Amino acid sequence: MTPFSSVAFEYHPLRDSSFTEISRAGLIWHHLMDLYASQYDLSIRTALDLGTGFGHIVTVGSQRFGIDVIGMDLRRAVYQGPAERFVEHDIMTPWPFASGRFDLVLECLLFDDLVGLQKKQKQDVTSHLSSEIDRVVRKRGYFFSHSSSSRDLILPSFELLADDRSFRLYQKRSLKKSNFGE
Numbered sequence: 001m002t003p004f005s006s007v008a009f010e011y012h013p014l015r016d017s018s019f020t021e022i023s024r025a026g027l028i029w030h031h032l033m034d035l036y037a038s039q040y041d042l043s044i045r046t047a048l049d050l051g052t053g054f055g056h057i058v059t060v061g062s063q064r065f066g067i068d069v070i071g072m073d074l075r076r077a078v079y080q081g082p083a084e085r086f087v088e089h090d091i092m093t094p095w096p097f098a099s100g101r102f103d104l105v106l107e108c109l110l111f112d113d114l115v116g117l118q119k120k121q122k123q124d125v126t127s128h129l130s131s132e133i134d135r136v137v138r139k140r141g142y143f144f145s146h147s148s149s150s151r152d153l154i155l156p157s158f159e160l161l162a163d164d165r166s167f168r169l170y171q172k173r174s175l176k177k178s179n180f181g182e
């Protein structure tokens with residue numbers, strides 16, 4: 001059983017939980033688990049939660065499921081997860097992580113905020129985010145998004161695996177397509 005399989009196994013009883021700290025994270029994990037259970041072997045051991053806010057995804061992912069999750073946010077003020085799992089950083093500047101560091105990068109409701117705020121520089125914003133996501137996700141790794149604005153991201157090295165309302169799961173291709181269509 002992969003680490004993510006055990007997450008899926010444990011997750012299902014949790015998802016109807018009334019605990020408020022699970023409710024936000026629950027939305028995301030619910031979709032990941034359903035996608036995983038139905039189609040994919042995600043094999044996720046490391047994850048980056050962009051704009052983590054309270055850090056629910058970090059807390060649930062690391063403490064409950066043993067995934068190495070880092071939460072990154074502009075402000076530490078509202079974060080309630082494990083201190084060592086938080087990185088205070090503006091995602092609009094280069095991210096402080098090595099290339100290929102994560103199996104999964106995810107964001108919940110962050111891009112809607114960003115694109116709304118930065119309409120004038122929308123192209124710069126989306127191209128910076130696309131290139132950092134591409135850089136820090138390992139080959140065959142994943143990007144999971146829950147923001148309607150993430151439709152504007154152009155992710156040339158990813159393929160869209162699933163698109164369910166504002167939930168989208170992408171997988172990074174292992175090789176660039178050759179000119180000969182091989």
Ligand SMILES: C[S@@+](CC[C@H](N)C(=O)[O-])C[C@H]1O[C@@H](n2cnc3c(N)ncnc32)[C@H](O)[C@@H]1O
Pocket residue numbers: 024050051052053054072073074075089090091092107108109110113114
């Ligand atoms: C709508 S909240 C979503 C929080 C959390 N992902 C959730 O679903 O509960 C957006 C979060 O993005 C953070 N954020 C906004 N701009 C950011 C930036 N440039 N860099 C990093 N974080 C940012 C905010 O501080 C806030 O915590």
